[in-house]
Amino acid sequence: MKQVRTLEIKQSVFADNDRQAELLRKELKQKGIFLLNLMSSPGSGKTTTLMRTIEALKDTVKIGVMEADIDSDVDARTICESGAKVIQLHTGGMCHLDAEMTRQGLEGLETNDVELAILENVGNLVCPAEFDTGASKNAMILSVPEGHDKPLKYPLMFTICDVVLINKIDVLPYFDFDLDKCRKNILMRNPKARIIPICAKTGEGIKEWADWLSEEIKSWRA
């Protein structure tokens, strides 16, 4: 198995994260690197979704992945198997990444040849929503077992995301999850949100998600 590189992220020295995020976004635009910030609760299927995303897009775009975790490198080792460039970021107990921490991650990843950089943020529906990472687009995964009421309870996360993937739709029959109510709750927080039901395990819906992402990258480049 390939060796996974791990980077210990340092706390940011900048007080004004919004400004740092705008600077990073501008720099990435100049370099032609599309940065996707992927967020969710713990265990909603971020890594499996990422594996499917890499599989769908790796022939058309060069992908680099930053796996942010409090501890462990299990996710980075999984992603490594996809053949994508990957680095494990350890946040040292911190519950989110801000723009400066994301910049450290991008430097660690060495993005010279990367066109799509994906940040798998810390599993958390609260704190990551409060910090602009400098991403081109924000995506989040809500999984069926978590319940359709989550947009009511974690409003900011759903407000700032451009796309919401509803994952684990294969287990819909076993949970009291109402897809229509879920859509309504998400759109109440963010009427512009694109909502895509998927099953990362079986691959269902992944084409729609990969197509959306490809289109976003294309129009961002234009």
Added chain:
Amino acid sequence: MKQVRTLEIKQSVFADNDRQAELLRKELKQKGIFLLNLMSSPGSGKTTTLMRTIEALKDTVKIGVMEADIDSDVDARTICESGAKVIQLHTGGMCHLDAEMTRQGLEGLETNDVELAILENVGNLVCPAEFDTGASKNAMILSVPEGHDKPLKYPLMFTICDVVLINKIDVLPYFDFDLDKCRKNILMRNPKARIIPICAKTGEGIKEWADWLSEEIKSWRA
């Protein structure tokens, strides 16, 4: 439906949370109030587990519940139906409760007649683990769909919990969840942790959990 009271929690003024937590724990001991801090990811089944817990214990102990959420009062309204005393705490975007915030909640709850106060903390595996609330015991719920690797990725949460409830065991056949590996991962973080598999939906395992809690309250009072 009964009116649910909501309290907007203010940010703490105390820098030394550990000291405030010890003070609160001492005061609660004097008043005979056992405080349980219940934590988990979003959507792991805290509220359903609480409903079952109240059902199992309400005839032997007077229960008061504090529902901490970023927004909404859906959980407090659910708990209200159990007949237990309940207050909704709004954290104003904050991702956890510390001892001073818990104290505000207990004052809002009016605990004169309460013997078991339960704090349903914000759904988050990171930040709540870092702040001692002054609780007599810490409990957490890990649900089957989240995966058995969570103790590897959120070490502090599993280290500080006295008991881990493994919820949603009714859906074990539909997920790649290894109960033995999960136990091993939890015990690696905390060899003293009591582990109880439950299904809050069907009631399975709730007796074992309620018995554990009753015993803890009894020995804490002795």
